[in-house]
Amino acid sequence: MAGLLLYCRSGFENDVANEVQDKAAQLDVFGYSKTKANSGYVLFNCYQEEHAELLAKQLKFNKLIFARQQFACKQVLENIDVADRIGPLLAACEGFPLCGELRVEYSDTTDGRELSKLCRKISVPFRQALRKKNKLTVKDNSKKPVLHVFFTKTDKVYIGYSFTHNNSPLALGILRLKFPHDAPSRSTLKLDEAFQTFIPKEEHDVRLQGGLYAVDLGACPGGWTYQLVQRGMFVQAVDNGAMDEALMETGQVTYCPEDGFKFQPKKKNIYWLVCDMIEQPQRVAKLMATWVAEGRCKEAMFNLKLPMKKRYESVQGALAIIDEVMKANQTGKYLIQAKHLYHNREEVTVHLRLP
Template sequence: MSPALLLLCRPGFEKECLAEITAVAAELGHSGWARLEADSGFIRFECASALALYDALAPLVFARDVWPLLAEIDNLPAADRIAPILAALTTTLGTEAPAFGQLFCDTAEGDAYRATARFAGKFVHPLRQALRSDGRLLAKDDAKRPALHAFFPDSSRVWLGVDRPTLRPAWPMGVARLKFPASAPSRSTLKLEEAFQVFLGPAWRERLSDDRTAVDLGAAPGGWTWQLVKRGLHVDAVDNGPMNDELMATGQVSHHRADGFRWQPEHPVDWLVCDMVEQPARVAERMLDWLEAGWARQAVFNLKLPMKQRWACWRDIRERIAERLAGRQYELQARQLYFDREEITLYLALEDRP
């Protein structure tokens, strides 16, 4: 098998995913290539030094999940797919390797892969049993240990790989499992909830529990504001559009009908969030204005990417952020979230504020 990384992404973003891994690999001294299948939701990045590249990787923006391939099997017999998988693990790892902490059966998310996804969803159970009987998998899941991944391009082929827990997404394959809260004013609410979980980690609710105030630019009808109100914050919601009545009735929201690029707070706030549909570079500059002025401690914001040059657009904005914050200490995280469409979401905080 040729060494490679498997990267999962939003279907339709294979090009961006490849551009990003190619650029990151080059920065780390590696190179590779991939044959793209449009709208598949995955790329296989062929790279002679895939394992070393994987070890050096930080979370990527356009990849929902990434792990290196260990083995691949074609022509899995329908009557017994398990035996060849166990045999491949013995050939690749020997018999003494430590047991995996978890098993994931992965598939691509693209429309063409729906039947395979259904198959993998069922197959995970007997495979898990067999791996446990074979001593390959711990009797009880342990998320802190490397996990075994079995990716099925179709039900007769499998690519096996092992991940690093620190690079593993919050949900299997990066597909956020969040329920739409009945009282939230818009589905966008899930985007901010996912952003908090991804950027702040599993203890995100505790991290928000001491915070009191937030500003939401481009807030209407109020899905993002709703998340902040739920956590007990008072929110200044800036938008010329109408806010949801129930949300306003909580008494925790002040609605300002104003231009989000001009409005300024009277006092510094704990959080700035922004979902304005505007040019991404303009939004990023405004977020930097806020943080540099000390009007907010941290920001979560959405950048709507242009149809063409989406990767280049993000790269230029990242360079601009680095340029404006040169000499400052800051935390920047960026991800195309599961609930993001033609957009990415960023977390930015200045860490050297007085």
């Protein structure tokens, strides 16, 4: 058995399965997923053993929407002796390349989190054992593969490795953020995570700098506006609802009680358009693409709300609309990223801009 193991938010297993099937087929890799509802992971079994590693290298992680992490899974161990887990784990790594980091992980579910203590406990002795066997570099090395040990029960584990050019650098694939005590809503973390995920850190000074002008469609109570204001931007907050008073007192926010679909900015030099309106994904996609294609903003960050069952298909539909609008406007190449972020629920976040 070999396949690609992918982590996701509990409840999104079918979306991951549909996505990996689709994107693996584009690489001429075929297989099948067996999903367990609310397990927080999916194993895509490859019909050909060597395809697991091919997917881990070539199935572009940053193009996957619903997966938080992926690794080539080489072994599944069941009913392992809980008195000596290290022995069988070590044996399972026999044919592995030299790795530069070990991550002992669990799924982000209530049951999964109960295994966190065990994972922590096992990490130190297993790391030492791997080093003794020359399976792990003496010091962590970010150029070498990451060895993943993923527990789903105290005696069941999936083992394999990922490649640092094509994985999440984060434990469990999760970006943990502290909720700022003065932010008006928890939604604020979604935009913070989106900026940190989609905009390379070394470009924050330019693309997220103070003084830029932004428009926030569906702004109330102001969690997203808060992120823009914190970075020193000036925001036109569009919504008929009530805006957080402390944000208004900063003097950086202009409140516009209007329909986000009809809104025309008062200033022309808008850099960021952000949008968290609860609306059909196709409508939001069309609006966002029109703003970017017509040069009404430089970059757009927006959520596509997905209350429906077939989420992967809905996102694909919305992305196709963006493509149509961009082509109709003859924009040429455009840059787009979409991800189901850790702080998202039934929605994905999309970033769109022209190069």
